[in-house]
Amino acid sequence: MPQTQTARLMDGTGLARQIVETTSATAADILRRTGQRPCLATVLVGEDPASVTYVRMKRARCEKAGIESRHVALPASIGTEELVATITGLSQDPTVHGILLQHPVGPHIDERAAFEAIAPAKDVDGVTMHSFAAMGFGLPGFVSCTPGGIMRLLDAYDVDLTGKHAVVVGRSAILGKPAGMLLLGRDATVTYCHSRTADLTSIVRQADVLIAAVGKPRFISGADIKPGAVVIDAGYNAGNVGDVDFDSALERASLITPVPGGVGPMTIAVLLAQTVDAATRQLGLG
Amino acid sequence: MPQTQTARLMDGTGLARQIVETTSATAADILRRTGQRPCLATVLVGEDPASVTYVRMKRARCEKAGIESRHVALPASIGTEELVATITGLSQDPTVHGILLQHPVGPHIDERAAFEAIAPAKDVDGVTMHSFAAMGFGLPGFVSCTPGGIMRLLDAYDVDLTGKHAVVVGRSAILGKPAGMLLLGRDATVTYCHSRTADLTSIVRQADVLIAAVGKPRFISGADIKPGAVVIDAGYNAGNVGDVDFDSALERASLITPVPGGVGPMTIAVLLAQTVDAATRQLGLG
Structure with a gap:
């Protein structure tokens, strides 16, 4: 007769807290050394209540960890071209280290094109084709x-x-x-x-x-x-x-x-950690 | 008692021949309509006998199918930077529709960097990160x-x-x-x-x-x-x-x-088919 056992719980809350603490310390170090805070740009299209909540939560966690959160709120009516242009601008902006485009963006928009406008070096949410292939091939990149x-x-x-x-x-x-x-x-x-x-x-x-x-x-x-x-x-x-x-x-x-x-x-903890990693590299500290 | 059976053979030779025939007909059509033949650039680093043979075979199959084959032979001593520059040049050359970099390129070269210099639109061998992610996500691209x-x-x-x-x-x-x-x-x-x-x-x-x-x-x-x-x-x-x-x-x-x-x-047949597909798109015919 097989014995029943009781599984050990994997404490994501505790591990995430540790990651965020390390991340906050690194963010503080970056600020001390460069006068800049790591910066995550969050892009939200429309006003879907769940998406609004997710983005608000992510921004609050950034702020708490010493990461600047720059929010770009776009109307639901925006087209693919404008959205891509906005994200391309953030990809080129040296004061932005990470970019998060909140999914979904609306059915009339080519979401893949919007994701692909995120520079791989700023893809701290790990959504680009480059990041996927890097995971597939075991190459450096964000996950x-x-x-x-x-x-x-x-x-x-x-x-x-x-x-x-x-x-x-x-x-x-x-x-x-x-x-x-x-x-x-x-x-x-x-x-x-x-x-x-x-x-x-x-x-x-x-x-x-x-x-x-x-x-x-x-x-x-x-x-x-x-x-x-x-x-x-x-x-x-x-x-x-x-x-x-x-x-x-x-x-x-x-x-x-x-x-x-x-x-x-763990999801938000990794987002914060990768944003600080991105800043570390882009600021020439890593 | 399970019956033994005899498997049906999958005739790759015959199927490849069909694909190459269709591909040749399309190549001829492209030539007739544009005065240009679809062109595959083959890049070979060094003189590894197996690689020399593979490239020669691929080029011969191209010629037979009405695809121009432009060969770039590079010394084994070439560095990553020069190889990347060569491939970038081919990516930008409007008379080249597909690019094949013969693997392996030698241990002193960053082969991934060299592959990534192939523009996705010319990646008829399906080796770039973009092509891998496209396969993973079910997006258009070369396989x-x-x-x-x-x-x-x-x-x-x-x-x-x-x-x-x-x-x-x-x-x-x-x-x-x-x-x-x-x-x-x-x-x-x-x-x-x-x-x-x-x-x-x-x-x-x-x-x-x-x-x-x-x-x-x-x-x-x-x-x-x-x-x-x-x-x-x-x-x-x-x-x-x-x-x-x-x-x-x-x-x-x-x-x-x-x-x-x-x-x-089938491998070479797909290479030829994708080269002609690439030419069709780049010449605005598809």
């Missing part, structure tokens, strides 16, 4: 913030990835796809599952490391988790519920991220 | 030639990829990684295996579609092939031997590429 946060969590808990089977459920451009590339770069065997996967359960059951990034509440049952697996729940659904059924997963996993307090806080 | 050839073979034999488990053995930047991205873009469930994979056999046995791209003769045994699987052998080892043990695989697979005559001929 997408949530996958980057996941990797930092795995490292903080000394999860050995070499040869392990990592199963990524979800294949979005900012989460599933880059997460798989980063795991592959660390010598995991990587499987991408998604909405069209024929036999999801049998694949999930093989996962030594499971990344749930699908956006469906309690989509993955604890019964399908391999005993001893590391479970990273990157889902965040209404009612503070993840993509994994937490209670049942707790009895099977060896390590698991809670929701909230697991992956969530 | 890496061998993975592109594999996808054309799968399509020619009406292989339905949706929801199927595609296992890619090998993770090189020009073969395994982009092949996985293209399969994912076609709604396959994709697993990347490689030299560090802990239990390769058990994963290979799950493959509905197996892509062998590892470069080790007869590395995969027929006994490990799922009955009815589609087997794509992208390996090409000394003595005309693939990565899959052909004879034993033949009894398990439903479709299989022979070596030679499977994936091999």
